[in-house]
Amino acid sequence: MFTFFKKSNEKKDENDVGGGGTGTPGGSGVSGGSGGIVPPPALVIGGALTDQGTLRHSATSEIAIPTRITRERRATIGGDVPHPQSLLYPLTPTSNNIASLSPSMFASYKTQAEPQVPTGYIDEYYERDVEGNKYLEKMWMNVVMPATQNLARLELKYIVRRGIPDSKRTRVWKLISGYEDFKRSLDYEYVSGAITGEGAPKKFRNIPSFGGIVSPSDHFLNDQGIDHVKRILTVLALRCPEVEYCPSIPDILQMLLLFLSDVEAYTVLNLLIQQSKTNIKFRYLNITNRDCISFSLTFDTLFEMTVPKLYKHMIGLGITSSKVFTEEWFSRMFVxxxxxxxxxxxxxxxxxxxxxALYRVGLGLLKLHKNVLMSKATTAEQFCSMLKHLNLQMFDVDKLMNRAFRIRLQRNTVQNIDEMQTPKLTHIAEPQMPIYYRPKITTPSDILHNDDYEIVWTWLPHRFCICDPKVVYNSNRDGRSLRNMLERVKGEYPMLILIKTTNGDVFGCFTDDELESKFGFGSSNTFVFVMKPHAHVYRATNKNELYLKVCPSVDLSSFSMWIGASELGDRALCIDSELNGTTAPSDTYGNPALTDDQSFKFKSTVLEVISLV
Known part of the structure; x- marks a missing residue:
């Protein structure tokens, strides 16, 4: 049986945001905003189409009719045709009513659905909603997929709100995200080649998170899927250096990989980023810290407009903004x-x-929990903890989606509120996110392996993270003396000095200052580090400014060099003229001895200087 909304003279309730025309309770009406799981602006209640594409009233039924139906299509399906508005309630498809759900979406009724298998990386712990999927499979059985993204967004919107069976998600996600359109473009091979090409990284140590949380266990990904998460995030950081802070990226990617291949997921993620830059109407991602904060502030205003009593109750408890609990909702896509x-x-x-859609779901949750929160939450802590608990119990997804998509929310209204937040964002700075760059290695090192560069590059000052390494001095190749080293590296900075000892320890230092005998004690950006046996970096503590010093002998025939010092005269690293030396704890960097040798002395087997170019 179908159950349809009837025309109502109800007063506009507090869930209406922005202007509207006439329409169903919570709907968008003829000229209003886009509402819930209801007809689009071209649809009304209580009418059917005439031959001129206008509307005529039906005496026998009150059904939403799409005005886009052609005369030929109308002749094949009859006069009064239900719209996916009716999908708000349980549906049992039959040969008589399945085609009537949306003539431009459904073909003639078939008794068997074509089997489709998701191509993603779901692990064995993923619990499928068996009964829900059966129901959705029947509902989607005769859906004819539109040819383009724009048509898909228009014609599939209401049935997507009703749910997509697991077996259909692969195809539907690719269609509504624009993947199928993009696959036919000339740029597809370039984008997909980033994952499948020879230059794609094979091993990963430092995974860029874009300020978000990389937690595959929250997404039921198998081992292969987890490996793809690391690879795609790495490639994305390399290919999109302008995107530094976008905390929703990891969770979006991990959800995409449940039902898409690695190439498909990476391509869709690229499309979401590009569309967020160029298409305000269908913006997906907030790609700066200011965007993220503006998003939360806009939601706070919508919260006050949509659920004013609960908002006032929240303020009374001392919670000055819903950003306290919604920031992570949106940054993690509610995961x-x-x-x-x-x-x-x-x-x-x-x-x-x-x-x-995120705004609507957030507002829908608050409306659903309004009565409980107002009656039982008497402190700020109770409010937040109770809201979190209620959300985790939100298993009735149909109830949530019905409530969420009954809220009138015009894009113009949201954009106006966004613009109101601009003065509040002038003082907001972008967080200092690590710049992820996989250096291009043209001259091999005798000390560092290719994967080691990834670790060292995360320690560098940001402005040097996009530099590539070049070995400018090797003691086995260029002569084993500090004098030779200083001559070879003249004018080469910033640089890494690497030492490998006879017992296998690897340690060194970084400086962005030129190595020469001069007044002063180097740059505060200088640091020391250990690579083996365990990687660790030790930065300046500001206890003193004795960062680095090159010391010539009296007759200028030889040199020594030290990095960091303590009150007792110990040096973090001291290198003599023959490239051996000592290491000890220092106040400058707060480091222990950089070698495990109890004597604090070391003999180098090889010393290298790597310039950053």
Whole structure:
């Protein structure tokens, strides 16, 4: 049986945000904003199409009719046709009613659905909603997929809100994200080649997180999927250096990999980033810290407009902004805040409709929990903990989606509120995120392996993270003396000095100052580090400014060099004229001895200087 909304004279309740026209309760009406799981602006209640594409009222039924139906299509399906508005309630498809759900979406009724298998990397702990998937499979059985992304967003929007079965997600996600359109473009091979080409990284030590959380266990990914997460995040950081802070990227990628291949997931993620830069209407990602804060502030204003009583109660408890609990909702796409099957339903709508779906779901949660929070939460701590607990129990995803998509939310209203936040963001600085760069190694090192460079590069000052290494001095090749080293590296800075000892220890220092005998004690950016047996970096503590010094002998025939010092005269690293030396704890860097040798002395087997170019 179908159950349809009837026309209502209800007063506009507090869930209406922005202007509207006439329409269903919580709907968008004829000229209003886009509302819940309801007809788009071209649809009304209580009418059917005439031959001129306008509307006529039906005496027998009150059904939403799309105005886009052609005369030929209308002739094949009859006059009064239900729209996916009816999908708000349980549906049992039959040969008589399946085609009527949306004529531009459904083909003639078939008794068997074509089997489709997701291509992602789901592990054995993923719990499928068997009954829910059966119901959704029947609902989607005869859906004809539109040819383009724009048509898919328009024609599939209401049925996507109702849910996508696991077997259909692969195809639907690719379609509504624009993957299928992009695959036909000339740029596809370039983008996909970043994952499949010879230059794709094979091993990973430092995984760029873009300020988010890389937690594959929250997403039921298998080992292969986890490996793809590392690879794709690494490639994305290399290919999109302008995107430094975007905390939702890791969770979005990990969800995509549940139902897409690595190439598909990487391509879709690229498309979401590009569309976020160029398409305000379907913006997906906040790619700066200011964008993220503006997003939370806009939601706070929408919260006050949509659920004013609960908002006032929250303020009365001493919570000055909903940003306290919503910041992580949006940065993690509700992962770990809602049951995972609920998260997937939210993500379906997010891919189809953009950022506005997140606003609606957040507001829907607050409206659903309004009575409990107002009656039982008497302190700020109770409010936040109770809200978190209620969200984790939100297994009735249909109830949430119905409530969320009944909220009228016009894009113009949201954009106006966004613009109001601009004065509040002038003092917001971008966080100092590590710049991820995989250096191009043209001259091999006798000390560092290729993977070691990734570790060292995370220690460098940001402005040097995009430099590549060049071995400018090797003691086995260029002569084993400090004098030779200083001559070879003249004018070469910034640089790394690496020492490998006879007992296998590897340690050294970084400086962005030229190595020469001069007044002063080097740069505060200088640091010392250990690579083996355990990688660790020791930076300046500001206890003194004795960073680095090159000391010539009286007759200038030889040199020594030291890095860091303590009150007792110990040096973090001291190198003599023959490239041996000592190491000890220092106040400058707060380091222990850089070698395990109890004598604090070392003999080098090889010393290298690597310039950053």
């Amino acid at each position: 770990s805040h809602l049951p995972f099957q609920t998260v997937l339903r939210v993500f379906d709508c997010f891919l189809c409709e953009g950022y506005k």
